[in-house]
Amino acid sequence: MKKNCELGEIAGVLRNANRFLVMSHVRPDGDAYGCELAMALCLRELGKDVTVWNEDGMLDRYRFMPGSGLVERPSAEPRDFEVAICLDTAVQDRIGSCWGSVRSAGCWINIDHHITNNHYGDLAYVDASAPAAGQILYELFAGQGLPLTRDMAANLYVAISTDTGSFRYPSTTARTYEIGAELVRLGVDVGRLSQEVYESYPRRRIELLRELLNVLRMSSGDRVASFGLDRATTARVGALPEDNEGLIDTIRAIEGVEVAAFFEEMEGGRVRVSLRSKRPEVDVSRVCAQFGGGGHTLAAGARVAGSLGEVETRVLLAIEHELART
């Protein structure tokens, strides 16, 4: 295991260099954007020249975050930077197409909380005990006397809140709550930010949920809950791909259910399968592997050729076999 640099070394580079590139992983979430924006705003307070890239640009759903206008897609022409910073990014190539757009950088900084991070870069600081990369950035800014404005605090709040499921996941520590208190003291508007993050979704999503609950199916003696979404329903509701994100959690939470399954009919005669297990003994990545997919023990997926009904039947049978093992 490589050793972490000191946060003071990173602070030194932030203070002394001038042309910075800030990046995070593809398919960005609240922690990715929160870190990118907090870092970018800090560097601007220091009077630096800052470029902020994400392969996906700025997703609409996170546009409420202060400074969101700074996030661009990587440039078509490769560019040179003094310092390139990767945040919340376990493996360097998870910055996606940003990779090809950096022709050179004098110093790579890597700040992350994923235990699998291999300390790439010239200055790497990885703390797997932090529930969010945003928590590490707070320690960096506050501990090293760097600027920490209200807008930066709002971005760190979104980062920490989203990566802890709103201060709920087992990874949440006493320090996480303490930082929450400090961010509120810096002026974070908890109610407004939380509403933007958690309590705001298009009506389409509710209509989709209704359609899905109307076809909810319990199987394997009520140990499995599943629903399927056909393309006709998607079209009728006008649903976008991101609208169904997280809906599987609604049926996963049913008492007695051990596996939740979501089947989504795609173009080209394929079905996207998402599985969630509630018990580590029931390994849904084994089930998905049988269909050419993969993932983790408790959350896995696959794309399977066949009609919606066919794929549902085959996968539910495979889940039944997996349950029989335990």
Added chain:
Amino acid sequence: MKKNCELGEIAGVLRNANRFLVMSHVRPDGDAYGCELAMALCLRELGKDVTVWNEDGMLDRYRFMPGSGLVERPSAEPRDFEVAICLDTAVQDRIGSCWGSVRSAGCWINIDHHITNNHYGDLAYVDASAPAAGQILYELFAGQGLPLTRDMAANLYVAISTDTGSFRYPSTTARTYEIGAELVRLGVDVGRLSQEVYESYPRRRIELLRELLNVLRMSSGDRVASFGLDRATTARVGALPEDNEGLIDTIRAIEGVEVAAFFEEMEGGRVRVSLRSKRPEVDVSRVCAQFGGGGHTLAAGARVAGSLGEVETRVLLAIEHELART
């Protein structure tokens, strides 16, 4: 406005008296139970004789809370106590049938965070700036050097987490997060408690959600989302009163919705109305006050005589008027 007593006076009574009754409001939520149980466990640590009543007894969904076995329904025969404590209860008759079961009590203590609390009782401490009554109890126990065990901390955690929507509501203060940190230090298992509170519910609840989404109604130019639950549906799904707690948040989160309303047909030709506002300018407690109810600006309720359809129409009209004010 009556003045608060000192927390020290309450602590004095807790230390000096012997036979206590602890109560909270009917249709108890996490804050009601969390306060009752934290107070009861504190008094037991002090070696006192403690009775814990709630009109609804202990609901299954909260049985995971430490000490939950202490909660009983009020006795059929009226009893005498030295001290009767009402927690999280804005109006004294909201203790429901507990009221008739207290023949006498030498001292009534009233600890609450509802702004409408009229300081009933011999010792009243009302702090409307606290997002949960559990936050006031934390200040009482910690500030007055009273016992504060891990099990008490878990109950206060559930109280505070549920009444702040998991540290999200605008009422959440820096102090709330600080107390979160202290409760974690006292040994609270954030992941387990959060899973019990937020990620575990009976299948009935999902069936109820489906029924409700099927009758979802948008009004006032899509600024209001509402649904009504009739007794026939409740009976068909086999739903218990607690199964619908929080379902209103699902429709409150729809983009563009400013007020969410839930109408529940009760026995005796009455309808329970729950309203949630997303904007402080839209005061749903004003709407509920017109129907003999009350609550907070963003969350209020009332019980209204009339048929489900009638009450829906009248309340939706009153909401439209409230919206027109802004």
